Amino acid sequence: MRDDSLRFSIGEEVTGKVIDGEGVIIDLATGIYYSLNSVGSRFWELLEAGLPLGRMAETVAGELDVPEETVRRDLEDLIDTMENAGLIEAANTGEPGTVPAPSTPLSGYDPPKLTAYHDMADLLALDPPIPGLMPDAWKPGSTDKPK
Amino acid sequence: MRPAIRAQSSPVIWELRRAFAMAWRRTPTDQRHELTIELGGTTARVAVAGDRLASRLLPALAHLKIPDTAARSSTAGLTVELWDRSATGVDPPFDDLAEVLPTGRSFGFGLLGEAPGEGLVGYQTPAACTILDRALPAMVGWVSDVECLSPFEIGKPLQPLLFAFFLDRDIVPVHAALVAREGRGFLLGGPGGSGKSTCALSCLHAGFDFLGDDYIGLEHTADGFFRGHSFYSTSWLEPGHARRLPWLLSHIESMGIATDEKHLVHLHAIAPGRFVASAKIDFLLLPVFRGQEAGTAARPVRPAEAVLRLAPSSILQLPLNAPEPTLDRLAALAPTVPCYALELGTDLSGIPHCLGGLLARHGEAS
Numbered sequence: 279m280r281d282d283s284l285r286f287s288i289g290e291e292v293t294g295k296v297i298d299g300e301g302v303i304i305d306l307a308t309g310i311y312y313s314l315n316s317v318g319s320r321f322w323e324l325l326e327a328g329l330p331l332g333r334m335a336e337t338v339a340g341e342l343d344v345p346e347e348t349v350r351r352d353l354e355d356l357i358d359t360m361e362n363a364g365l366i367e368a369a370n371t372g373e374p375g376t377v378p379a380p381s382t383p384l385s386g387y388d389p390p391k392l393t394a395y396h397d398m399a400d401l402l403a404l405d406p407p408i409p410g411l412m413p414d415a416w417k418p419g420s421t422d423k424p425k
Numbered sequence: 426m427r428p429a430i431r432a433q434s435s436p437v438i439w440e441l442r443r444a445f446a447m448a449w450r451r452t453p454t455d456q457r458h459e460l461t462i463e464l465g466g467t468t469a470r471v472a473v474a475g476d477r478l479a480s481r482l483l484p485a486l487a488h489l490k491i492p493d494t495a496a497r498s499s500t501a502g503l504t505v506e507l508w509d510r511s512a513t514g515v516d517p518p519f520d521d522l523a524e525v526l527p528t529g530r531s532f533g534f535g536l537l538g539e540a541p542g543e544g545l546v547g548y549q550t551p552a553a554c555t556i557l558d559r560a561l562p563a564m565v566g567w568v569s570d571v572e573c574l575s576p577f578e579i580g581k582p583l584q585p586l587l588f589a590f591f592l593d594r595d596i597v598p599v600h601a602a603l604v605a606r607e608g609r610g611f612l613l614g615g616p617g618g619s620g621k622s623t624c625a626l627s628c629l630h631a632g633f634d635f636l637g638d639d640y641i642g643l644e645h646t647a648d649g650f651f652r653g654h655s656f657y658s659t660s661w662l663e664p665g666h667a668r669r670l671p672w673l674l675s676h677i678e679s680m681g682i683a684t685d686e687k688h689l690v691h692l693h694a695i696a697p698g699r700f701v702a703s704a705k706i707d708f709l710l711l712p713v714f715r716g717q718e719a720g721t722a723a724r725p726v727r728p729a730e731a732v733l734r735l736a737p738s739s740i741l742q743l744p745l746n747a748p749e750p751t752l753d754r755l756a757a758l759a760p761t762v763p764c765y766a767l768e769l770g771t772d773l774s775g776i777p778h779c780l781g782g783l784l785a786r787h788g789e790a791s
Contacts, residue, residue: 300728302756313729
């Protein structure tokens with residue numbers, strides 16, 4: 279079990295947004311993008327606000343009237359998944375934030391779920407000439423013409 | 426954010442404009458081409474020195490042409506000056522973009538250079554080099570060899586610098602198609618192969634207005650609505666794709682520019698009356714091929730699902746787009762309009778019918 283005071287920061291190459299209670303996260307470095315269900319999105323909002331781990335679990339348990347142990351276990355699983363994916367990292371810098379109001383009221387508790395989509399490179403490849411994805415860019419002075 | 430207005434050109438732009446002026450003077454009058462177009466609500470004056478260069482670059486932008494009477498009375502918010510180096514014999518003040526701008530990122534077949542402090546961004550490919558002075562704003566460049574222009578440069582001229590110009594006006598380029606009927610726009614999102622082009626072209630054939638089938642400028646207007654702006658009137662078609670659109674086949678053969686895998690088609694020449702520069706966005710649609718015989722069906726989807734289909738390619742494919750503002754813009758749009766998955770059947774004529782049904786179902790503009 280991790281320390282209650284542990285906080286996290288979102289990766290520099292990661293951008294995310296909660297839309298009507300669902301999260302959309304994009305990892306610019308890998309091209310992998312993710313969706314988060316409603317409880318996962320609430321955790322994302324709390325994580326963005328700089329809340330420590332213990333406070334995040336306590337907040338969601340209180341908002342949804344769920345045993346804190348259950349929430350804490352699920353939250354740690356989510357944190358592990360997001361850390362392994364490179365979306366967040368432990369970073370106890372700055373002052374802990376305050377609890378933001380949920381952008382969308384939660385209707386019930388489902389364990390937080392992060393779904394990864396790996397198809398972007400393939401999908402982008404269908405739209406030529408694939409700007410930004412050329413493996414070897416032309417260099418000035420080169421006599422090679424674009425293929 | 427739009428850079429602060431400077432009173433004078435940067436030295437780089439000044440040198441380039443001086444070279445362009447020389448090329449313009451050396452070009453016979455009947456080979457000088459000027460086009461005044463509407464770009465994201467801004468008037469842009471495009472001047473091209475050289476017949477062959479104009480014939481390659483201007484058709485993709487011709488649908489945005491402002492009538493001559495209006496053009497004469499409007500003030501240009503952007504000037505674009507391009508010359509054909511081989512036709513005019515005018516050498517540029519530098520050969521490599523790296524001599525004047527720090528370069529690094531690749532984009533398509535070329536390199537991007539940026540000097541944010543000076544408000545300059547440039548793009549160089551084997552055939553061409555162009556720099557945008559974001560403060561003036563003015564875009565100036567040359568093409569070394571018109572025959573070396575890639576299909577990308579012909580079909581999507583001035584990209585990515587044109588997108589930088591839009592971003593400076595808080596209009597975010599997104600990877601989407603847009604068609605409209607009676608002033609009500611359908612933004613069609615999704616990655617390549619999802620059916621954006623098929624939908625947009627089927628609707629064009631059915632009499633809808635056409636604004637683009639791959640890139641659209643997305644503006645959040647002061648009245649709280651969203652407006653889509655057209656960039657290009659071109660489309661890429663795979664051979665298999667084209668077979669499903671038989672009305673386009675003869676045009677592809679006569680005017681398409683072929684690559685190994687796709688054909689570039691100038692749609693404005695085919696249906697010149699069906700292009701508009703911008704349209705209010707009233708629906709967000711996510712095409713997906715199902716192949717069912719029952720035809721095309723629209724299924725409501727959640728706003729987040731729509732953003733999940735739209736945002737990744739808009740952010741990952743367009744290197745000048747800042748990720749957060751792009752995601753924010755799409756996230757702001759999706760909850761304000763009806764969002765549907767458009768499940769495409771084998772009968773493409775069902776697509777415009779389906780969109781017509783959505784217009785009827787949602788009554789007046791949402």
